[in-house]
């Protein structure tokens with residue numbers, strides 16, 4: 001079975017759901033709705049990391065995520081897990097204290113906290129910072145570089161005592177459409193090569209819009225990217241990926257049933 005991680009961004013500016021769950025009550029309600037649709041993990045995020053996004057101060061990120069995480073954890077009572085999508089140690093620490101049990105770490109640097117707290121840890125590949133990462137999207141061999149980075153980080157974390165580890169190639173993070181397509185096509189190889197459970201996030205990303213419109217300079221708008229996102233999720237499931245991170249939990253779970261992944 002492939003696990004489904006539902007995205008819950010409590011930000012004003014995330015590229016798809018920014019500003020939708022403006023108050024904590026709406027956010028908790030959406031988290032619960034995703035679990036009712038079959039999400040196994042709810043991924044709470046308080047900082048957009050879309051290309052070009054500016055960093056959010058720690059205090060503000062804490063304000064956005066801690067109350068929502070605590071309320072959601074109480075309402076869920078263990079029916080699903082909560083991950084905290086952050087690059088910041090104090091935010092991850094506070095969210096774990098509030099009931100999250102996984103650190104979804106796009107910076108792949110917070111493993112000492114996962115080791116100290118017993119939390120699960122997702123190590124994602126990116127380069128630089130979201131604000132500048134697209135200028136770093138140049139690779140001799142994107143597949144080999146991503147694979148080697150993930151294997152090294154996961155090994156380091158395991159050595160430090162992290163018991164639950166996922167690795168993620170980081171679609172869209174310092175990657176052009178061409179890089180994303182190489183990683184997508186070679187996902188079966190990546191799953192076989194890394195030796196750790198793999199998580200992927202393709203949902204509604206820019207390159208799905210570029211493929212839909214056929215134009216790099218004019219991708220299909222975010223609201224028109226569901227089909228590509230579902231195809232990406234189903235492909236990931238058939239490649240043996242363990243977790244798919246998605247905005248559209250209900251349609252993804254339906255699609256998963258068709259390929260025997262649920």
Ligand code: HH2
Nearest residue numbers: 009014015047048049050124168171201
């Ligand atoms: N993608 C986003 C955020 N966090 N975490 C992992 N592990 N993998 C991903 O691919 C990934 C992620 C970007 O998506 P989203 O959260 O919807 O947008 P934003 O960064 O604008 O909040």
